[in-house]
Amino acid sequence: MADTAVHSDAHIEHAGHHTSTGLSNNKLAMWMFLGSECLLFGGLISTYMLYRGRHSANLGPDQVWDIPFTSSSSFVLLMSSLTMVLAVSSANRDDDRNTKVWLSVTALLGALFVAGQVYEFTSFYREGLGFTTSLFSSSFYTLTGFHGVHVSVGIIMLMSLVGMISKNKVVGDKKEVVELFGLYWHFVDVVWILIFTLVYLIPA
């Protein structure tokens, strides 16, 4: 909720109010929100770690993982962080054109990642691992699904941001809005790195 609201609800910057810390309200709020998100993913990851071995006669993680594939999709997501950095730096140079280009590329790479996840889920399902098959599968799909939803929401926001920049509809400081989107996007990437390491790379 807050992530979308945050960028729009800038508190009266044009009136020249300075803040006690010097940080803008929006940025502080985004950091707080991301702090809260850490606990959300913390809870999901803990659940997964508790249940990853609970699949007695059913399929286990090591039987379905396709590490090379997931590595390449993780790499794509990481690259999107790079393009997000380029977008932020273009925005800082007031280069609307390249900001839009890099935001679009970021969104595209993110969409590819989500597509990869959809593919992965489909193939796991075909292999016999449904959402309700075992505790392991329930907690795995929930964890990665939550992450996928975060990425998807991010992509929709990125695409809308491109549209808003084109139509000159951005409310508040454009540079800061792009930067805030960047923060969110990097957070989602970092969480994925954590998930990739804990869920895929460390054997059960």
Next chain:
Amino acid sequence: MSHSEDHDRTMSPLTTTTSRLGRMGRRTTLTAIAVTLGSAVLAGCATNAPQDTWKPAGENAQKIQNLQWPVFLTAGVVGVIVMAAIGIIVLRFRDKGQPIPEQTHGKAWLEYMFIAIPAVILAAIAIPTVGLVMALNSTDDTECIINVTGQQWWWEYDYEVSADGTICGFAPSAVEASPIITSGQVVIPANTKVLLRGTSRDVIHSYWIPRLNGKRDMVPGRVHFLRLESDTPGIYAGQCTEFCGLSHANMRMETVVLESGDFQKWLDNELEPYSAPAAGTLAAEGEATFVAQCSRCHQVNGLLDPNKGTLVVSYPDQFVYSGASPNLTNLMGRNTFAGASWDLLTPECRADVWDATPEEFGAKYLAGVTPECLNEIDLREWLRNAPAKKPMYADPTMLDETDGKTRGMPYLGLSEDQIDQLIAYLLERK
């Protein structure tokens, strides 16, 4: 200066009302002190509350008692000191027109002292606490293992037969040992370290006999342990303390402690082969009714189908969601039913057993339920319509989620004749 005078004038109505208030405050503070002290002292002297947590009758409960007394006392003393301080403040520092006090923000040494004092008190409490936690959880010296399984809303016990063919160290006199299954009341030998290995079939329940030990949750899929031990024969009451659904209030249990001789008798009685009722009696009709109406869920060990001559085995799993129903082999050997919610004994007979001295208790308990002592009122109500007496999810509209299986005993639509027969039959189950 004129400002402050003005100010005082505007505040004066408040000042006069507050002095009256001060007197009231003093009175209640004193009352509060008296009530706190009084309840702390008197809480120990209740009579005959069967679940009194301050009347230990077993080793572990006694250990807990030894630890909690000083803690309650310390808490009480600290409470009195705080109340006294408030009392003094109310008396001494009311606004009597004194000058504005010094605007002091605190004194460091005082503050450190007030951190140090509670820290020392708590450390003094913490050390024996940790020791006792460890002691209460040590189970190495177990002499008798009883498995206990919670189910909505009763407890099932089965006695483990050890490798040498004994149960709790007692060898059955006549027959080979086999697991004894009972419910509602668990019978344990006195002076024996009994270990309950508990689990649950559906939701979390909690096993608690306050006079013997603290409580322990029994969680489905897990096995938890609870030590019971007592050197005094008698009945010790308890109750499920983890909210477990509709009839949580009706999930009770009793632990019966018997001297070793009495326990041997009880054991032999439990393992006695099935004795069919004499042909032609009301009880024999009851047997047929039982097989027709009850045996789908309720097991009576050794019962043969009067028509087919085969062993009757109940399959409660097919009818009851949680998967089991109380074993009725020796129903009248225990004196409660329906999750120890109701007595099988009339109030007078019950009082006779419960109030018996430790020496007399064994004989009185082993007498079981005699026809004169049978509490027919509750038993009949139960047989007529069980869900009406004890709320259960036997409501047919609620069965979708459980594949049509009932939770608890359903309404069976028994006729009064059938009930008469069943009671006659059940009276012989001991």
Next chain:
Amino acid sequence: MAIIERPSEEVALAPSSVPEVATPSTSYGIFRRPVETTGWKSWLFTIDHKKLGIMYGVVAMFFFIVGGIEALLIRLQLAGPNGTVLSADKYNQMFTMHATTMVFLFVMPMAAAFANYFVPLQIGARDVAFPRINAFGFWAFCFGGIFLNTSWFLGGAADGGWFMYAPNSSVAFSPSNGVDFWGLGLQITGIASLTGAINLIVTVINMRAPGMSLMKMPIFTWMVVVVQFLLLFAMPVITVALFMLMFQRSFDATFFSVEAGADPLLWQHLFWIFGHPEVYIIVLPSFGIVSEILPVFSKKPLFGYPLVVFSGAAIGFVGWGVWAHHMFASGLGPISVAAFSVATMAIAIPTGVKIVNWTMTMWGGKIKFTVPMLYAVGVIVQFTIGGLSGVTHSVAPSDTQQTDTYYIVAHFHYVIFGGAVLGLFAGFYYWWPKMFGKMLSERLGRWNFWLTIIGMNLTFGPMHVVGLQGQPRRMYVWTENRAGEGFFNIGFWNLVASIGSFVLALGVLTFLINVVISHRKGTAKAPLDPWDARSLEWITTSPPKEHNFDRIPTVGHLDEFFHRKYEDRGSGDHHEFHQVATGEEVVANEEAHAESHIHLPSPSYWPILLALSLPIMGYGIIFNLFLLFGGAVLALVSLYGWGLEPHTAGDDEFDPPTGAALEVAAHG
């Protein structure tokens, strides 16, 4: 005179009958921002933290009454053996909803009401950092609460106890939709809490008046910040747990299915990692209120202010490490039990520091026992009892005898009612003149206080006895067989508790009567500084203007207002305070130096629309997925409408330019 940019209240009308070409600034009626400053629309679409604070208070008070009626029904049922007032099913719903209502729909939002109203005032800000998020938070809470309570009419409320232990919360064991309503309702109010937390943290960190360092911040604001951090980190944990519960119930996931090898203790851990901080979330705001009131009526600063601040923060911090003390009986293993037992004892230290510092604040003071002060002292006394009974079950072996009995019920009611609710009442009486410009009657207030105190001790005091006599909680009936005899039999004290609950109800009723009487026409306006207060919220009119302060005050001291009124005429170590100004004069001085041209954020439709989408989605998940889709579309549209709307309305939406105020109908 300050110029406040707010849309005009005047309806724009054509000045003459000469037809004119419609001009852009006045053309259309749709999705023009709401402009009303009076009437119901001004409340519905407001983003003013003060109006929102009042609305939080009113709605929370409503739920307090609902929860109170539930409590009275519970006590009626338990007044005698084998009670028949409620069926087992209704009783289970009653205690579940009583706890849920009181915790999530009364104490938390009532604290939010005070936080909303007074944090910006206490730190010298014009509003919170994100006024529209603030409005959204209120509406989400309001709709969430209504959503939760509609379950009563749609097949029955939740019946699993407020901590809803798995697997008793699974569909098989709780087949009605009650648990779904409960889970989704808490998600909705959780979103409200989370947004509120972010908002208030940013407000306090970023928007303090010049000169107000963190250690000069009023103690109430400090406690609110600690609470918001607790919310920020506790809410996502319960969110995860509730999602798993929802997946379990609605989509057959296996998180709590034992047959699939699940561990039901997972729910308990997740719930209490949230639930224990929740206890402090409930009680710390009241500690803040008490810490504000005691210095005012003792005419002394708070004793050991830094220590009170740090102990509040320490309680918040250590509060994360003690969750498993709710699970001493659930089979954690001795090592964990011992560790959590000791950690729990450790948290008694900062709590004790607060009690001691409050006592020392009064010591040597010049104390006026007004109603707020009575309540504050009431908190110290009653909370001490609750705190000390807490120490008795931090001792884990002792706790195994007491947990899930009425002794625990007594304990947490002394903590929550004695600590939190009495503190909130102290706040009502203390801040009422500030919020509404009317004094509550002191005479009725004392009736209110004594009825409440006597009522609560009659209700919850006997529960100690009943619990130690072995009566478990959450039982719809108790039987005489287990009640015992003599003075301490369970029956007698159950009856006393039931009588006490009605005395308590009478106390609350007195408060409501007091409110009504004080607001009758013709009652005198409250003086500007009735209590000789000490903090910033009093350096403005009562009730405060829409923009809070004519001039943002510059802060030099903790207790700034006091230091503006009193001057130290002593020398060296000798201090002697003399009044140099009245509160009225201080405020008048501020008004004389009013700032001009103050921008205030404008009202908006979007927060309430977005909040409305949440319960629609909730009903959708329970009943019909099409409704879920509709709610999601509403949410999406609201979010974007919100995102595209400037926080302050454009110039064309302020006072219409003269001569061009003609509106022309649109025809498509």
Next chain:
Amino acid sequence: MFTTGSKLLLGATVSALVGTLLYGLLVGGIMGTVGLVSLTVGLACVAGINISTRDANVAAEDAVTTSGLAASTLRPNASIWPLAFGVAAAVIVLGLVVHAVVVIIGIVLMLVSGLEWLLQSWSEGASSDRSHNREVRSRLAYTAEMPVAAAIGLGLIVFAFSRVMLGVATKSATIVAFAVVGSIVLLGGALISRSRGLSTPRMFGIFSVAGVVLLGGGAVMGLQGERDIEAHHTTAHYAELDECGTEEISADEHASQTVAGKASSAAEVILDDSGLFYELPGINQKRTGSIQLPRSSANNILFRNETNTPRRFIAELAEIEGSPARLCTALVEEGGVQLLTIHYPVPSFDPVVEESGGYALVVAGVDDRIEVVVP
């Protein structure tokens, strides 16, 4: 005050509300109530929108404004939406013949074009200033269009690309496909950002072509169907076939060897060089012979292999209706641990169970046997 349309809608809302209340009080079915509540809410929304778009304008019914109307009304712009609306109708008709999906696409198209049509005609009547009218339109439209367009865009990419990957021949081809498409996007982005001369229409063209390629690829691959993805068989499957032996089965490949949650086990069965025995948590005793487990309860039994050969742990269940004959774990490697959750519905003294040899815990290839007594 209210226009006729608004009155009609308000009336409908009120009657729906009355109907809801009557139905709720008299009949009280939940689904019916929800349906009627939905209807009421929906009607109320429509009425509200109508009132705020048409009636909220104070001057709407004002004689003054009406008379000025002619002067202030602009000629409407060209519009694509009536055409789109017509196309949508045709698509729906076509769909009725061809496929249900086409009908849905048609309905969506019809809704979108209808809404856009309404929006355009309404905004054009707003004032006599075209740029202002555009502003009015955007105020309403962007809130709905932008997220929906973004979501549809995301959905198309995700759907198309995932179809491509499901369609390619092998697992390694998916990795290549992923890497290639990712690199193209990255490189394309770099090129476009460097070549500043590229005009917006051209850029749009490039993105469109890329989009068409991706969608086309997705469509082709989707029609071609997924490659064969082999389902893994679980040990339950092999247990059913009575293939729980010492030999390796496909369920053993990459099987996990550790299990969480030791605390919750009912017993720990250990195989070491001395044979098979079990320990009960809390009781430090090696036990052999028989184990007593509760009936109708989820028993978590841990198996620990402390020998030097991989072993398979098997729970022999009786041949009872509705229950598998046995459960087995995957091969447990040296030092590995596996868990079985066993549920015994029938007591072991049941003749059926006794006839089929009784319950037991065994290890494939090992003679020792732990009898299970279920009281």
